[in-house]
Every structure is written in structure tokens, then in C-alpha cells.
Amino acid sequence: MKHFKKYTFLIVLVTMKISAQHAILPLWPNKIPNQKETDEKEDATFNDDGILWITNVQEPTIEVYLPTKKTATGQAVLIFPGGGYYGLAYDWEGTDIAKAFNAKGIAGIVVKYRLPWSKSITSNKNIVPLQDAQRAIRMVRQNAGEWNISPNKIGIMGFSAGGHLASTLGTHYNEKVYDRQDDIDDLSARPDFMALVYPVITLGAVSTHSGSRKSLVGDNPTQEQIDYLSNEKHVDKNTPTTFLVHAADDDGVSVENSILFFRALREEGVSAAMHIYPKGGHGFSLALHDPVLRNWINLFFEWVEQLD
Structure with a gap:
């Protein structure tokens, strides 16, 4: 069991703009769907690896990092950190990624989503992350003009369980999973592109990640529940173009997850790129200390640059 040291002063979630380039905004200014008041408190701690770990999310937010207007490409990426749907590796697979995007002129928006x-x-615990994901991308579209973002150049990136949420959004974006609250909810929730990094894709067969599956659908799910969130089963010709990254030796989330999704995209004629590295394990994020693996982010930048 890893030991955690709490730093209560590290994250202060505010609902106003911090600066022209950085803001933290609540997803649900009116009523958070599927939520009741309890004595539960959100917790933000550093683990033994120095990763900021958030659990018991009570108020979902987007944390917006914008490049300077002069360098902005008009592209934006919503980022879904992983954590087995139990917690969020918030800096490792979230804010660190957003800052890397800013250096390339891309807006990075970290989604702090609720956990089942x-x-x-x-x-309906299984759809709560999707509710937050749909609302998040709609909020970015609503603010696209103010944030120097093109409304048709908004993509998503997810890591591990966050990759499952990203692929869920990419295949279930048209489904109504919450009641309309305001004009934002009239906007499309379809991502223009997806990037899935060592993602959980399926809840079925031997390829599933048991922690994510248990978090979403419990110990004894029905086949219908499993199939609904096995996202390789929901790819169609309108699924967004996708970039996939995985390590073949990943013993946390099998590489078969990415392969399943890539095959489904190919069968539907959806453009896709997949990069499988022989080594890297699970949870490598930017992999800055690996001279081979760390190039994945540059491959992503090259890929996203050539998108229409």
C-alpha cells in the first residue's frame, strides 16, 4: 500500500478566470446531475511517486490552459486523466499534458470528472463520467471564440481509464445522458479527433481492466452493461479519426484494447493511426526519461497538424 501525504493548499478550485491564459470553471453552474449532498470531501494528495492524485470528485471542472494568441493554432484538446475510475492522476496525465500542448500552440483543457x-x-453510476465529458466539450465549443479556438478543431485525449472515457465520448456523443440545463447543451458533443493513450477500451473478455470495469459496472454486471461500455462495439463511420499509443508489455491495460479499437475503426473506414512500442509498461505519460517512447507526443503533434 502506498503512503500519501496530503497538501491541502495545492489545489484551490475557483470559478473565475485566473488569467487570460488559465481558468478553472465548473461544468455544472446550476445543478450537478445524478448527485446528492453528502459529507464526502474531495481529496487531493501527492503519492509516493509525486503524482497529484484526486479522489471523491464533488464538483467537476475544466481547467483551461491557453497558448498566447500569437502562437495559437486554433486547435484544442480536452484531456481526461486516468486512475481506474477510482482517482485521477491529475498532473501526470492532465496538467502536464496541457502545458506541453500550449508550447505547440494548442489549447489544453483538463477535465476533472466525477468517479463512480x-x-x-x-x-446510473456508469454514465456519470460521460455526463461530465459531454458537458465539458460543449463548454469548450461555447467559449471557442473567446479562447481563440476553432469550434471544428476540438479533440480529446485520454489516458488509461481516461482513455476509456474519451472513447466512450467518441462513440456515445449523440446519446442524451442528462437533461438540458442551458444553451450550452444545444451544442454538439462530438469530438473532431481523438487520441487514446494506453486506453481501456473493452469491458469484456480477458482484455478488460478489472479495476475500471468494477468501478463502472460493479462485480456482477449484465451482458448488456458490459456491451454498452465496450466501446469497440460502438464504432461507426462517424466515429472521429483516432490516434492510438500503447506499449506491448503493458501489464496493467493489455495492448489488445488499442488493437480492438483500431480494428473496429478500420472496419468502418475511419482514419486511424496506431503506435505500439515494444516496451514502456503502463502509465508512462510523456515518458520524458525514455529516449524512444518519449517521441510519441511528437508523433501526435505531427498527426494533429495534418488534420483538416
Whole structure:
């Protein structure tokens, strides 16, 4: 068991602009769907690896990092950190990635989404992350003009369980999973492109990540529940173009997850790129200390640059 040291002063979530380039905004200014008031508290701690780990998310937000207007490409990427749907590796697979995007003129928006483990969630735990994901991309579209973002150049990136959420958004964007709250909810939730990094894709067969599956659908799910969130089963010709990265020796989330999704995209004629590295394990993020693996982010930048 890893030991955690709490730093209560590290994250202060505010609902106003911090600067022209950085803001933290609540997803649900009116009523958070599927949520009740409890004594549960959100927790932000550093683990033994120095990663900021957030659990018991109570108020989902987007944290917006914008490049300077002069360098902005008009592209934006919403980032979904991983953590098995139990927690969020918030800096390692979130804010660190957003800052890397800014250096290339891309807006990076980190989504702090709710987790099915939370006791404040009342029902339909399996769709709560998708509710937050749909709302998040709609909010970015709503603010695209102010943030120097093109509304048709908004993509998503997810890591591990965050990759499952990203692929869920990319295949279930048209589904109504919450009641309309304002004009933002009239906008499209379809991503223009997706990047999935060592993603959980399926909840079925031997390829599934048991922690993510248990978090989403419990110990004894029905086949219908498994199939609904096995996202390789929901790819169609309108699924966004996708970039996939995985390590063949990943013993946390099998590389078969990326292969399943790539095959499904190919069968539907959807453009896709997949990069499988022989070594890297799981949870490597930017892999800055690996001279081979760290190039994945440059391959992504090259790929996203050539998108229409």
C-alpha cells in the first residue's frame, strides 16, 4: 500500500478566470446531475511517486490552459486523466499534458470528472463520467471564440481509464445522458479527433481492466452493461479519426484494447493511426526519461497538424 501525504493548499478550485491564459470553471453552474449532498470531501494528495492524485470528485471542472494568441493554432484538446475510475492522476496525465500542448500552440483543457466510486452519486453510476465529458466539450465549443479556438478543431485525449472515457465520448456523443440545463447543451458533443493513450477500451473478455470495469459496472454486471461500455462495439463511420499509443508489455491495460479499437475503426473506414512500442509498461505519460517512447507526443503533434 502506498503512503500519501496530503497538501491541502495545492489545489484551490475557483470559478473565475485566473488569467487570460488559465481558468478553472465548473461544468455544472446550476445543478450537478445524478448527485446528492453528502459529507464526502474531495481529496487531493501527492503519492509516493509525486503524482497529484484526486479522489471523491464533488464538483467537476475544466481547467483551461491557453497558448498566447500569437502562437495559437486554433486547435484544442480536452484531456481526461486516468486512475481506474477510482482517482485521477491529475498532473501526470492532465496538467502536464496541457502545458506541453500550449508550447505547440494548442489549447489544453483538463477535465476533472466525477468517479463512480463516489457515494454522492445517486444512480446510473456508469454514465456519470460521460455526463461530465459531454458537458465539458460543449463548454469548450461555447467559449471557442473567446479562447481563440476553432469550434471544428476540438479533440480529446485520454489516458488509461481516461482513455476509456474519451472513447466512450467518441462513440456515445449523440446519446442524451442528462437533461438540458442551458444553451450550452444545444451544442454538439462530438469530438473532431481523438487520441487514446494506453486506453481501456473493452469491458469484456480477458482484455478488460478489472479495476475500471468494477468501478463502472460493479462485480456482477449484465451482458448488456458490459456491451454498452465496450466501446469497440460502438464504432461507426462517424466515429472521429483516432490516434492510438500503447506499449506491448503493458501489464496493467493489455495492448489488445488499442488493437480492438483500431480494428473496429478500420472496419468502418475511419482514419486511424496506431503506435505500439515494444516496451514502456503502463502509465508512462510523456515518458520524458525514455529516449524512444518519449517521441510519441511528437508523433501526435505531427498527426494533429495534418488534420483538416
